[in-house]
Amino acid sequence: MTTATPIERVVEALTAAKYRPSLRPLTVASVPFEFAAVLVGTGRAPDLIIVVDTVAEPEHRIRQKIDSLGRALDVAGSRRPLTAILVGPRPSDMTLDVISRVCRVLPVGTPTGGDAESQLRDWLAVLLPLPLPDSDQTVADPQGELLAHLPEGIDSELRSKLLSAAARGPKAVQRALKERLTRALVDVERLSGDYT
Numbered sequence: 001m002t003t004a005t006p007i008e009r010v011v012e013a014l015t016a017a018k019y020r021p022s023l024r025p026l027t028v029a030s031v032p033f034e035f036a037a038v039l040v041g042t043g044r045a046p047d048l049i050i051v052v053d054t055v056a057e058p059e060h061r062i063r064q065k066i067d068s069l070g071r072a073l074d075v076a077g078s079r080r081p082l083t084a085i086l087v088g089p090r091p092s093d094m095t096l097d098v099i100s101r102v103c104r105v106l107p108v109g110t111p112t113g114g115d116a117e118s119q120l121r122d123w124l125a126v127l128l129p130l131p132l133p134d135s136d137q138t139v140a141d142p143q144g145e146l147l148a149h150l151p152e153g154i155d156s157e158l159r160s161k162l163l164s165a166a167a168r169g170p171k172a173v174q175r176a177l178k179e180r181l182t183r184a185l186v187d188v189e190r191l192s193g194d195y196t
Helices: 006-016 059-076 093-100 116-123 142-149 156-166 170-192
Strands: 026-028 031-033 037-040 048-053 082-087 104-109
Touching: 006 037, 006 048, 006 082, 006 116, 026 059, 031 059, 048 059, 059 082, 059 093, 093 104, 104 116, 142 156, 156 170
Parallel strands: 048 082, 082 104
Antiparallel strands: 026 031, 037 048
């Protein structure tokens, strides 16, 4: 059984996220551009993604190719955001700075080990859809939470007023508590006979 190369793992992760591999070489404004892989986003993610092997190409050539591609896309009037995924040793900060003027840059390195897939997904997260929670999971029950925090033996009328007010927000809960406290204080004054 053969293991996937880092480039193949990047392409697999992106195709699983509905990016479509493009034919190589990529041709823009009649100029061919050769990269390790090219993918195109669909639907709401119209990105043009180039995957660059930093082991196979020297830094100056990477800068030159990405800069040329950016210019060709401008000439062609492309509205697709360009993203360069750099697989392999991280280029110098100067190279990353120059490339980032033309496109979004994601240096993913060469993740290895047991958590390589997780590391790769973290680096590619800006291109991947957010995972949605399973619809079978229990949904939070705010009423149940409120009931759990109310003291035992609380007056049933107060509990019902607080639950009703909670649906309207914190200010409504404050008003309900204030009304109840005010009424309790008036009752205490009436019982003590102090009407001053």
